[in-house]
Amino acid sequence: MAILFDLDGTLVDTVPLILATVRHAFDGYGWCPSEAEWIAGIGTPLRTQLAGFARAPEDVELLQARYRRFWLAEHDRMTRCFPGALEVVERLAARGHPLGVVTAKVEEGAWRTLRHTGLDRSMGAVVGADSCARAKPDPEPVLLALSRLGRPPSEALLLGDSPHDLVAGRRAGVRTAAALWGACSAEALAAAEPDHRLATIGELLALVDAG
Incomplete structure (x- = not known):
């Protein structure tokens, strides 16, 4: 996945x-x-x-x-990682899961953040606001990231903390998980109809293990 x-x-x-x-x-x-x-x-x-x-x-x-x-x-x-985020990402990468970032930042800014936090070592694809013609909530950035990773939407999960993330994922045909620790309210995220809601990033490991 x-x-x-x-x-x-x-x-x-x-x-x-x-x-x-x-x-x-x-x-x-x-x-x-x-x-x-x-x-x-x-x-x-x-x-x-x-x-x-x-x-x-x-x-x-x-x-x-x-x-x-x-x-x-x-x-x-x-700028810092949320507690446990780097460890979760590294464990997923070590298990062989292709990982990518889909962000509203321009790619240059995204890579600066990834390098600063050490997350860059685990990412196989980074899609920013300037990577394609349309931005989230359009599905194009999600589909571009999956193309770069060589995986179809049916074999992917997207984790995000805004309705724009979740709607983009749903429109692209991937499973979606709401990050409840982010900036947006639980009510706003629920309105975007995610497939899963995670209270901590550590819960992502069990969700991925469950398939």
Whole structure:
């Protein structure tokens, strides 16, 4: 079985970094989206989210530049795996499961996070917001990751912490598992109709073992 992971909020605890970066990007702009408003859009590409909150289309470039500068400066200090995530990923890889990441980050940013946390050693495919034409909740990123891993949807499971992850997985024809430790509420995840709900990432091992 191939296992696909979302990154932020699923494998790595970066929501505090994301929210701090948003506050920095909008500092001096006159207003800033609330934490709840931003969290509701996690799982969509950064530029798409910013466009939804910018007062004018021409402001998106400035907001994105401010966001990226702060993120690059603070990434290593504020990025860490969720407890047990690295160990679970390494055990799955050691058992021969093809692993991949499907994220709303651009690939360069995703690889930086993976290298910083040591997760990169286990990943056979990384699909970011700039890897294909459409982003989650469209199934294209999920199908691209599976193509790179050489596995069909019928032999795959996707773990994610946002409705965008789960809907993309369902549309791609893979089994889905909701990561209840992430940023989104249990109610929002339930509305996306996941096949499984996991309270901790350690529960993923038993789910995979059960087939």
